[in-house]
Amino acid sequence: MKSPVTVIGLGPMGATMARTFLDNGHPTTVWNRTPSKAAPLVEQGATLAATMADALAASDLIVISQTDYQAMYDSIGDAGVKGRALVNLSSGSPGELRRAGDWARENGADLLTGGVMVPPPGIGRPGAYVFYSGPEPVLDRHRDTLAELGDTTYVGTDPGLSMLFYQAQLYLFWSTLVSYMHGAALLGTAGVPAHRFRPFAAATLEALTGDGPMGFLGILTRAIEEGASPGEANSLRMQAVGAGHVVEASREAGIDTAGPAALRDLFRRAVDVGHGAEGLSGVIDVIRHPGR
């Protein structure tokens, strides 16, 4: 017999998680502020808890997926969480997650935080993974169940760490894809369709992660960790001028310039504080020190 699970929050993510637990044979209790959203899950065999206290009493493992952390406090109210393993997979700021860790401890519960790295249709599918942080024994105790949602990637005891990994990944994802859209829009003004840009973009993305001369993921990682930023043939001063050209090209083409201008300004600030002769990694100094 599989262990019982309670899922709090039945938005697109929570509902998919509850369905996944049901599909895997767990007695699954659900609670949602708007109870009517539970109907399809109840049809599949879930139990709709009448009260939050019932929802918490039904399982040792309480999986929470709501819009934000405030929703957890609003929902749980003063229902006792003592002895429960709360696994909150909602997003929030790392500070909020740390405060939530303190709140759980003060109330006799464990809180494991998580950042889910796939959209709802990806839950439980190959390639899905979740960054977890907080008390590792809680993850160990429930790892088999949580692994049904995706690989359990534990990143440390600090409850805020799961969100830092999640947000670092999200920023990389969004900025890369928005850059791709900017490139497609820019080329589009000259009548070039996106499918002609795609293979070049794909080659760049692949090369960045490789070991060749374009393998900047590795080059930057070494430079960041060693604190060295050799300029060699591609100085940051040259790249700041080049970034300005992307802004000009966008302006001439009549498309938005906000993204490229932000990049150009970051490069210029790095040059202004003395990193002009260094390589691209000189930029991390002004990212780390926004007041400079």
Ligand code: NDP
């Ligand atoms: P939603 O914003 O759609 O979640 C809605 C859920 O939160 C509903 O159950 C809603 O209740 C509940 N809720 C919101 N505010 C309150 C409140 N004050 N009190 C009680 N319940 C509340 O988000 P998703 O389901 O899409 O995502 C859930 C979390 O997962 C979010 O933090 C999101 O950032 C994160 N995430 C989402 C991904 C996605 O692709 N969707 C991917 C990765 C992470 P009600 O039904 O009553 O409104």
